[in-house]
Amino acid sequence: MQFPFRPSMVLIDLDGTLVDSxxxxxxxxxxxxxxxxxxxxxxxxxxxxxxxxxxxxxxxxxxxxxxxxxxxxxxxxxxxxxxxxxxxxVSARSVLYPGVREGLDLLCGRGYRLGCVTNKAARFTEPLLQAVGIRKAFELVIGGDTLPEKKPSPLPLLHAAEHFGIEPAASLMLGDSVSDVRAARAAGFGIICVSYGYNHGDDIRHAEPDAVIDAFPELGELLA
Structure with a gap:
């Protein structure tokens, strides 16, 4: 399977997507x-x-x-x-999910503009990204208190698109929950979800994202 378009920007959720916190x-x-x-x-x-x-x-x-x-x-x-x-x-026990580092290296190597968009407050987000060693992968980090609204509002995604100067139609959200799907749909982004994250016990496939992956390295073929 191949994604319908090659995005110019990829925004990635934190908890349940990148890190098991x-x-x-x-x-x-x-x-x-x-x-x-x-x-x-x-x-x-x-x-x-x-x-x-x-x-x-x-x-x-x-x-x-x-x-x-x-x-x-x-x-x-x-x-x-x-x-x-x-x-x-904030980072005493939290760990990257398997394949995340390799997946981020792949996205960076292909020249994607990357941002992290999370509902976690900025005071916790930055130290956690630093501690697990992936902060440098992201040009932009938006926490849950960075803007007046957080996901499932589309505002954080649209703010990132404006920051990068990239149209929503050329943008992708990568997350794990129905909040990520709703935010992406409202913003006009594509949406890929991981199967292993935090979605209150519900299968994320029920939210009908554009694609579901089991590990980050699958992005290599999906976004080929």
Whole structure:
């Protein structure tokens, strides 16, 4: 299979696409819960809850579910605890997914303009990219608090397209979740998803991206 067009720019999501960050997120959530006098959530649950920013993750931990809202006072107390913990441990256990480094080398070698667009706050994004050794691959990094809106809003993608001077129709988003698909569709981008990421337990194929890959090196043939 070959992608319908050769993009001039590729924007790539971070958590669940480039990096498995759940081990660090889960450890911080469980420490936060302990400090609040509550039982731990566990990594399996946290893996189902990530993908919409840390505030939403903390809210889900407090209620123990994907949907719903915690007591406002509980969230106000819990969030600063988590943020302090995560700032200290943002890359203690997180690792690149297999094939990511090779895939990025391939894209860079072919001359693609690369940007990282994530819902993770910038204060966590930059240190994590540096720690796993891939920051230099990206000309532009947009965090979840860089702009007034984050994915699934198309704003971060359109901002990147304007930054690079590249039309959305010649641009590609590479992600793992329905938020990435919705943002790409709204922005007029192509969208490829990885099969292994964080999509709240749902098969990403149900969101109907243009293509699904199991590992980054598959981009070599797909974008040939």
């Amino acid at each position: 759940v081990p660090d997120l889960s450890a911080c959530i469980d420490t936060m819960m302990a400090r609040l006098g509550r039982p731990p959530c566990g990594e399996a649950a946290v893996r189902q809850w990530v993908g919409n920013g840390v505030e939403r993750l903390v809210a889900r931990a407090l209620i123990g579910a994907l949907d719903g809202e915690p007591d406002a006072a509980d969230l106000e107390r819990a969030l600063p605890i988590f943020l302090d913990l995560y700032a200290e441990q």
